[in-house]
Amino acid sequence: MKVFKFGGASVKDANGVKNIVTVLNEVGYQDLLIVVSAMGKMTNAFEKIADAYFLKKDELPVFIKEVRDYHYSIVNELFENKEHKVFSEIEYLFIGLTGFMIQNKATDYNFVYDQIVSIAELISTKIVSCYLNDSAIENTWIDVRECIKTNSNYRDAKVDWKLTEKSIVTKINPRILYITQGFIASNESGNTTTLGREGSDYSAGIFAYCLNADSLTIWKDVEGVLNADPRYFQETQLLEQISYTEAIELAFYGASVIHPKTLQPLQNKGIPLLVKSFLNPKKKGTHVSDGKKLVPETPCFIVKKNQLFLSISALDFSFVVEHNISEIFNLFHQYKMKVNLIQNSAISFSICLEDNFNLIKNLLAELSNKYKVVCFEKVSLFTVRHFQNKNIEELEKNNKVLLKQFTQETVQIVVQ
Ligand SMILES: Nc1ncnc2c1ncn2[C@@H]1O[C@H](COP(=O)(O)OP(=O)(O)O)[C@@H](O)[C@H]1O
Ligand SMILES: N[C@@H](CC(=O)OP(=O)(O)O)C(=O)O
Secondary structure: EEEEOOOOHHHHHHHHHHHHHHHHHOOOOOOEEEEEOEEEEEEEHHHHHHHHOOOOOHHHHHHHHHHHHHHHHHHHHHOOOOOOOHHHHHHHHHHHHHHHHHHHOOOOOOHEEEEHHHHHHHHHHHHHHHHHHHHOOOEOOHHHOOEEOOOOOOOOEEHHHHHHHHHHHHOOOOOEEEEEEEOOOEOOOOOOOOOOOOHHHHHHHHHHHHHOOOEEEEEEOOOOOEOOOOOOOOOHHHHHHHHHHHHHHHHOOOOOOOOOHHHEEEHHHHHOOEEEEEOOOOOOEEEEOOOOOEEEOOEEEEEEEEEEEEEEEOOOOOOOOOHHHHHHHHHHHHOOEEEEEEEEEEOOEEEEEEEOOOOOOHOOOOEEEEEEEEEEEEEEEEEEOOHHHHHHHHHHHHOOOEEEEOOOOOEEEOOO
16 A cells, blocks of 8 residues: 655645546555645645634734635636535635534633634645545545544644554554545644644555555655755756654754655655656655665755754853753743754853744743843755755854754854
């Protein structure tokens, strides 16, 4: 059995949905399960709805109209027959959204977020499933919340592997072509949870693991994994082969083309990951498996934008030692900061952080009770794997460097 994952970029418009038919007809769809994300940037749009609802903002109806219009323009283009069941299926999901908003009494933002944002994946998979059925690619839509089970850590739920494996093995008949959602799951009480932004690759990895798949293919708008993000670097090279370890490193440092959690379940069972272009499905793309670390051997550049850089020192000029560091890390954990780089000296401690939950003000307020804190906002973190000295000189030439850190294979530079 194989698993495919189509992300938001592949289904951003009606042509994208049509192109899935082309891809499947070109590469085949025997013994396959397909995971699909929300269309285009719809998760961002639903985040705005969750926010507006929670904060009782006046723009709420406008934001809901935006996502309705976006999806209806796609279904209108795809389905000539306005009596098609896809229209009522989508309307039903929007009615569910309104119903939730009226009935909800919960005050936990993360819970509310997951119940609202997950609708984007439900809509996209309904559309794709119906369109494929109409295009002679017979398939069954399945609610992933019956398959992937998590704890109740809303917005960043942890997978209950035992329960998930049992559910997937029970629910999935390998002879049926299924279309299901990425990113979303459910907890013990049946409430919707999410696996963290961009988590659909991970969902596909979970299915591949539980189904002992022969391979997982993620379909992208790029040729495969490149040695640099093409949005920020002009000259890029396709990486043809990457070992699991190297891919985990690249994803960990922020190569956003693969979600970092995706690789572990695949590596555990030796399931190859293929990253291929949905525009050129016959091209080889990138192959991630055991084997050669990196082909071709070339420096790989990763950039993480919009980082925070904190320099923390004791108020009385004393050393920053273990107990301070432990206290500081507890606060990072409490305020859900993602730590991307750390460096300590005798009297100070420097960190590059990502504030995905918008809690930096609270963190700084608490830290400054005990420490002197200098915070730089909107800095970038460059990572170069397998660097050459000229790569570093190039990065330093145009930027103000706040911190530089070397390991044998990697250099990381924080710039303002
Ligand atoms: N090393 C890299 N190789 C290829 N693409 C990359 C890399 N780093 C970042 N990207 C970006 O990732 C994008 C594809 O990922 P993403 O937008 O998350 O796809 P989707 O949401 O459809 O799964 C590419 O368009 C590219 O701009
Ligand atoms: N739709 C979710 C999950 C996801 O992984 O999407 P994509 O495959 O488009 O990155 C998000 O945007 O976070």
